[in-house]
Amino acid sequence: MIVVTALVVGVLYALGTYLLLQRQLTRIVIGLALMGHGANLLLLLAGGRAGRPPFVGSDEMGPVADPLPQALALTAIVITFGVASFLLALAYRSWVIDRNDEVEDNVEDRRIARLADRREEAP
Amino acid sequence: MRVLLVLPIVLPLVAAGISMCLFRRPTLQRMLGVAVMVAVVVTSIILLVRVDSDGVAVTQLGGWPAPTGITLVADLFSAIMLVVGTVMVLVVLIYAIGQPGTSQTSPWFHPIYLVLAAGVAMCFLTGDLFNLFVAFEVMLSASYVLITLGGTEDQVRTGMTYVVISIVASTFFLTAIGLIYAATGTVNMADLAGRLADLPDSVRSALGLLLLVVFGVKAAIFPLFFWLPDSYPTAPSPVTAIFAGLLTKVGVYAIIRTQTLLFSDDGNGTVLLFLAGATMVVGVLGAIAQDDIKRILSFHIVSQIGYMIMGLGLFTVAGLAGAILYTVHHIVVKTSLFLVSGLVEHLGGTGLLRRLGGMARRAPLVGALFLLPALSLAGLPPFSGFVAKLALVQAGLATEAWLIVGVSLAVSALTLFSMTKIWGGAFWGAPDEPLHHQPSDVRLRAPRLMVGATAVLVTASLAIAVAAGPVYDLSERAAGELLAPSAYVEAVLGR
Numbered sequence: 371m372i373v374v375t376a377l378v379v380g381v382l383y384a385l386g387t388y389l390l391l392q393r394q395l396t397r398i399v400i401g402l403a404l405m406g407h408g409a410n411l412l413l414l415l416a417g418g419r420a421g422r423p424p425f426v427g428s429d430e431m432g433p434v435a436d437p438l439p440q441a442l443a444l445t446a447i448v449i450t451f452g453v454a455s456f457l458l459a460l461a462y463r464s465w466v467i468d469r470n471d472e473v474e475d476n477v478e479d480r481r482i483a484r485l486a487d488r489r490e491e492a493p
Numbered sequence: 494m495r496v497l498l499v500l501p502i503v504l505p506l507v508a509a510g511i512s513m514c515l516f517r518r519p520t521l522q523r524m525l526g527v528a529v530m531v532a533v534v535v536t537s538i539i540l541l542v543r544v545d546s547d548g549v550a551v552t553q554l555g556g557w558p559a560p561t562g563i564t565l566v567a568d569l570f571s572a573i574m575l576v577v578g579t580v581m582v583l584v585v586l587i588y589a590i591g592q593p594g595t596s597q598t599s600p601w602f603h604p605i606y607l608v609l610a611a612g613v614a615m616c617f618l619t620g621d622l623f624n625l626f627v628a629f630e631v632m633l634s635a636s637y638v639l640i641t642l643g644g645t646e647d648q649v650r651t652g653m654t655y656v657v658i659s660i661v662a663s664t665f666f667l668t669a670i671g672l673i674y675a676a677t678g679t680v681n682m683a684d685l686a687g688r689l690a691d692l693p694d695s696v697r698s699a700l701g702l703l704l705l706v707v708f709g710v711k712a713a714i715f716p717l718f719f720w721l722p723d724s725y726p727t728a729p730s731p732v733t734a735i736f737a738g739l740l741t742k743v744g745v746y747a748i749i750r751t752q753t754l755l756f757s758d759d760g761n762g763t764v765l766l767f768l769a770g771a772t773m774v775v776g777v778l779g780a781i782a783q784d785d786i787k788r789i790l791s792f793h794i795v796s797q798i799g800y801m802i803m804g805l806g807l808f809t810v811a812g813l814a815g816a817i818l819y820t821v822h823h824i825v826v827k828t829s830l831f832l833v834s835g836l837v838e839h840l841g842g843t844g845l846l847r848r849l850g851g852m853a854r855r856a857p858l859v860g861a862l863f864l865l866p867a868l869s870l871a872g873l874p875p876f877s878g879f880v881a882k883l884a885l886v887q888a889g890l891a892t893e894a895w896l897i898v899g900v901s902l903a904v905s906a907l908t909l910f911s912m913t914k915i916w917g918g919a920f921w922g923a924p925d926e927p928l929h930h931q932p933s934d935v936r937l938r939a940p941r942l943m944v945g946a947t948a949v950l951v952t953a954s955l956a957i958a959v960a961a962g963p964v965y966d967l968s969e970r971a972a973g974e975l976l977a978p979s980a981y982v983e984a985v986l987g988r
Contacts, residue, residue: 409671
């Protein structure tokens, strides 16, 4: 089971990274979400094997599941969710402004790059 | 003592909630913000004095002993950073209140700003790696909102870069925490200090470098700095000023904390020195090509981060003391420079050097307020930058790190060149492409609060130079604690 989860984590990171390198904002947002899921699964995986619930006074025998990574993952999920919704709002705002889903170049950077080009051509 | 550690986090958070309910009463919002931040500054100063006299202060939240519970801890380094940070938050808040346009137009500025203050304080005070992640997120979420508060096209475009790169770094942080927990079974930093030492060298190095990348993105060190000069300049001036002064320095704080406490035996010194040199050079060369005041200053943030990493890379008490002194000086000076650039934009209508000119004649006070921190940034005596750079250079010479010392001195000269470029472009001469609606010989008047807040910071940077001896002694004690972390570990774990 742990190997399968580890594989899933790897695939999620790979897909997330691929989408992140695209030029459309929607793909970037989805890529970030996938990477976030990968990280949360990784946290769960960090706790080791599954076991019985870690309740005080429980009569069951056998190894106890580690509750801390689950608590960490829960916190991380909430944070990722909040940030992702903000990002979506921002992407929507960007679309409202110029009806365009692409990541744009920085205007000032372009201007300085053009200056450099012109100097090379000048002599 | 315990309450002193909690107040800098809880006070701004509670006030942020109240401030949000007061969104129809801007005057009350402002009074609340200033009152709370004054209280936080006083608390931090008391905390610094107590930590200096009684040693490391610790409190366990919820009464669970470490490493089970979440620990809040202040040693001298975090207490110093907390005092400087909260003072900046207060001064910039006053500046923002004085600036027509920023805090008046949006009722959400004040609550979000207080959340940012709470996040920054939590970053400095936490003794738990996962709690550090949460603190980063609190701080960053607030900064996402602040940087895009106006919702203009430029702000959305550059804000997007900033948000995406920060989220990627946060995901890496989470990954690092997962891997560290899998390897050691704890996220308490004091506990980790012992347990990481038992790991195989290769695993520990990998974890250490992963954390260095995470905090490197936040601190904007080479080659992870490219987002910074892009995103900072479009935000309103007070927001840029507080970001420039504090946010990257929180990253530097995290680098120094983790590299000294957790990974000090890894021999990362050479890597750090190389990164420091590259950061200085690339940052300062980037600045030379720019034409906008805020963009020039933003590239200089990158360049200056190199000096702090240089002090850490030397891994000596003198080097770290220099790094701490430099960080303190940099926070004050950089914030005041951005506040002045806000004043220039307010008076001149733009931050583009080709459209500005003759400001020294029309607003002499603003000119003086720019000149003092600018010379200090370049490291000219007798200003605070000179004292801080002297400490770093002496530490470098003591460990015979000739190359990095040479680079740091050359970069200082280039910094001076950039500052004279701003001075020549904005304060002397006539504009190349003037904005037509401005008469060129009228005296310009800036709002009093804005000038006052800037003047306070400039005075503070002069005070650091005057009191250089005691401040350096304090930094040296803090550096000593960082390099001998047993007191920190014992205080947290209670053994």
